[in-house]
Amino acid sequence: MSVLARNEIASAARIVVKVGSSSISGENAGQIAPLVDALATAHGRGAEIVLVSSGAIATGMPYLQLDERPTDLATQQAAASVGQNLLIFRYQDSLDRYDIVAGQVLLTAGDLENPSHRSNAHRAMDRLLGLRILPIVNENDTVATHEIRFGDNDRLAALVATLIKADLLVLLSDVDALYTRPPHLPGAEPISHVGAGDRLPGVEFGASRSGVGTGGAGTKVSAARIAADAGTAVLVTSTALVAEALRGDLVGTWFEPSAGAPTLRPGSPARQTTQPSGSPVA
Template identity: 50%
Template sequence: MSSPTRKALAGAHRIVVKVGSSSLTTAEGGLDPARLDALVDALAARYANGSQVVLVSSGAIAAGLAPLGIPRRPRDLATQQAAASVGQLALAHAYASSFARYSLTVGQVLLTADDVVRRSHYRNAQRTFSKLLALNTVPVVNENDTVATEEIRFGDNDRLAALVAHLVGADALFLLSDVDGLYDGDPRAGAGARRIDEVAGESDVDGVKAGSQGASGLGTGGMASKLSAAQLASSAGVPVLLAAAAQAPQALADADVGTAFAATGARLSARRFWLGHAAGATGRLWLDDGAVAAVVNRRRSLLSAGITAVDGEFDAGDVVELVDPAGRVVARGVVAFDAAELPALIGRSTHDLPAEQRREVVHADDLVPLRNR
């Protein structure tokens, strides 16, 4: 009998499905039409059963390699961007043609990390997704590799899918790749690796050794990125299924394959989720034990008296990490001072500061605790 998590996955109304490059393309021939059509068949069946579907698809760079005569995935950013420019067009056309077999319209959504870090960009993206879904369209999402620089890249589409799942208010996330689940070791290394069927919490994946790149070399995300993305989504209240793309029909029907991750945390507001998980941190504030207790346990603002040290270069309005005396990140927040201003304020009571500096270093409304002490 299916577990409650698998029942939640099977019955989810709004779903995000991520598919990796190796499941759609080959280095020699670019896009594989048969595999892409098979994926669309499964997605269309789920749509026909009443679900709204958002597809996060890798494959743009890989799809551009063959047309450009490039034998393997390039390492330099400029060539990756050129391949993506060619491949995104091919990928979008292939999806539009395949979904048209079911009289379904697709809309392409290209995102950079800026689009989820910057509040105005995020709200625009959210409105776009909402309208596309209201118009019975299937959004096809990819990182905008043609313009993304190293500084504003998501790093892999697994993390992008987890962030999109929260952005669209998804009820479930499906991560499809060339591996049929999470194993406690490398299944390619021979006998002995055991597949983990259910993950109810972090203790269930203690000791798991996850590789850093897919077997094909076409993508950027290996099992480590999938595990990280699954934990990110599940900790924010979204159940996750990790399965092979070849199992898509069963994964999207009864979810009785792969590894299921239970939702372990409560849903955060959109702003707090992006602050805690999407925005890039530009510095660190070291806190004493009293400040950690106030910030994490009592959800209070951070005052200058509780700060012991400052690391990094940042401006007022940037996101910083708050760390305890042992160096563990306990919260993230929007800092109200420039890095150059803070050393003179460290350890001082608010009442002892000049009038123009008597404010919270990180206000409680701009702060997200990440762990409980």
């Protein structure tokens, strides 16, 4: 199969962009506008864009007078119920500047494990993109249980990218690239390129430092491998560099896609639930 090269990013036809809770909630809520600016620019040149956005729980927390992310499932679901509505409103309010309409898509891991549900999700997403709608995808926290969760939206983004056969997956975080060790430590070096099948030997895994999300650099590496192994190119960079990333500038960490990706059986990606124990802080 034909795969996207790094110097072809600006011509990618179908792109999935994932943004995390810490990048668009709380004091960083103002980053929604520049994120939308970058998405709208790519949309304007003809690309089909899907946004996978975390942040429902983090957005809902202040309205439930919660200072920290809740640990019990019921309160997480309540915060997500309040926050998801507000999050979509904020995105649509910003997209209105470009006359782009957002479509909300909420999924659980069970949806992508069930062949019928998976087929329905693929058909709906395809139709939304054909209508030039910008789908905004999140995990359906209100109904998801611990047994049917993706675990993090990096994984969800990778599965969505494989579902719709995206050319490119962009995983955004608070740091500009993956590093060989936590970037605040001496000797940390950015990783610019990861070849197909490269297991990143020597990379140190540390703990995620965000208090509002569930992902970290380790989950991004795991998600990037899922997508790259399925033939989708992956770029990991910061939310602040999303415009440069979609323009094709040499930013972030590039995961080279596999040219000989196997055909995925319905539901098979969602069963890849092994979670990394830490994260090479991205």
